[in-house]
Amino acid sequence: MVHIVVLGAGIGGIPMAYEMKDLLGPDDRITVVSNTDHFHFVPSNPWVAVGWRTRDDIMVPLAEPFARKGIAFKSVGCRRVLPQENALDLNDGSRLTYDYLVVATGPELAFDEIEGFAPQSNTISICHVDHAVEAAKRWEEFCRNPGPLIVGAVQGASCFGPAYEFAMIADADLRRRKIRHKVPITFVTSEPYIGHLGLGGVGDTKGLLESAMRERHIKWITNARTDRFEPNAVHATEIGDDGQEKAHHVVESRLTMMLPAFRGIRALQGVEGLVNPRGFVLADKHQRNPTHRNVFGIGVCIAIPPVEKTPVPVGVPKTGYMIETMVTATAHNIRALLDGKEPAEEPTWNALCLADFGDTGVAFVAMPQIPPRNVNWSSHGRWVHLAKVGFERYFLRKVRKGISEPVYERYALKLLGVKRVQEQTRETTNV
Structure with a gap:
């Protein structure tokens, strides 16, 4: 009898538990450890922050679905x-022992690295549903007394899509309220250009996102190192391509939402051989830790180097489809070890993103996520907004019902017509 522990119950941890359970024998055990007793669909947080969703709309209590699958669950968190x-x-x-451990914790949010940066201080956040609920209260106050709005991502950030989403969704909500003309919006980002996304761009994300911002009268500052946040302003230094300071900006703001850099959670930080200095889990091409060979890492918590050097540091996003491929590879690699074989499965690290803009949106597919790529595609339209609404419902259903199928691959790729893109790529390759 083997005992497998999954640390984390988010977009990576829950599918990991479901897929691993399907591959285990009747006497094998699996336990999920989380610091909360529920799941919330993080990609919906921008909607929560403007009141388009409530906490209950995007949350699923986990005790019942885990019990139905025969998965033990501890919601006390890990020290x-x-x-x-x-x-x-x-x-x-208490202490929990394991034969194999899969770390799927997600990140700790490094708000403390910049002065005045925190939901309890001078900014709002959409990184967690609790933050988004509080942001919604401040959004209503802001709309009653509108003024300049700043959105973006600080140095070291690795998740840029939600910042673009919040900027565009805020624009859409302000237009619905007929107060958009009272709110100058500035997008401040550590990216070297709009649409870089920590990935060197995907398809024409640079052109698509710049065009979307021009249409919505959103100004931007790129290569921005955020120095501090004040109640009514953001101080940022623009860095030139040569790495030298180019300009100092003091941008007035009545409300600020910028995404932080990530680091590993405290339970992981400083564990020798397991994590890098930032606290991210070290993993080989099979998602296996090189030192502790019965430990695997998946999702946002793993260490991935930047795709390229940039004037201001940016990280690489770990998107849902990418995480899904890590989950499937890890489940089969653990099964191989249980059968006395060596791991052989490697995740594809493909990326699919549906960036909702409130009434339209941008979608992109990168196969693999880190260039060079076999598929490098982006598109836009109202269909993206509708697709994300549908995908939200489908993923929440997966969590509630204990479905182990790969959602991104079987649903999202079909929805986007990527099979056609893949077929065209194969045809080109075969010529």
């Missing part, structure tokens, strides 16, 4: 990962 002892010290004082 320390102890790979030398094959154990987790949990926050309730």
Whole structure:
């Protein structure tokens, strides 16, 4: 009998538990450890922040679906990962031992790295549903007394899509309220250009997103190193391509939402051989830790180097489809180890993003996510908004029903018609 522990119950951890359960024998055990008793669909947080969704709309209590699948669940959180002892010290004082561990924790949000940067201070956040709920209250206050709005992502950030979404959704909501003319919007980002996304761009994301911002009268500052946040202003230094300071900006703001840099959670930080100095889990091409060979890492918590050097540091996003391929590879690699074989499965690290703009949107597909790519495609239109609404419902249903099928591959790719793109790529390759 083997015991597998999945640390984390988010977009990576839940599918990991479901897929792994399907590959285990009747006497094998799987336990999920989380610091919360529910799942929330993070991609919907921009909607929550402007009141288009409530907390309950995007949350699923996890005890029942896990119980139906025969998966043990502990929602007390982890205080320390102890790979030398094959154990987790949990926050309730208990210890949980494992034969194999899959780390799927997501990140810690590094608000403390910049002065005045936090939901409790001078900014709002959409990184967690609790943040988004509080942001919605401040959004209503802002709309009653509108003024300049700043949106963007700071240095070291690796998740840029939600910033673009919030800027565009805010624009759409302000237009519906007929107060858009009272709100100058500035997008401040560490990216070297609009649409870089930490990926060197995908298809024509640069042109699509610049055009969308021009249409909506959103100004932008790129290569921005954010220095500090004040109640009514953001201080940022624009860095030139030569790495030298180019200009200092003090941008007035009545409301600010910028995405932070990430780091590994405290339970992981400083664990020798397991994580890098930033606290991200080290993993080989099979998602396996090189030092602790019975530990795997998936999702936002793993270490991935930047795709290229940029004047201001930016990270690489770990998108849902990319995470899904990590999950499937990891589940089969653990099964191989249980059968006395060596891991052979490698995730494709493909990326698919549906960036909703409130009444339209931009979608992109990168196969693989990190260039050079076999498929490098982007498109836009109202269909993207409708697609994301449908995808939200489908993923929440997957969590509730304990469905182990790969959602991004079987639903989202069909929805976007990427099979046609893949077929065209194969035909070109075969010529």
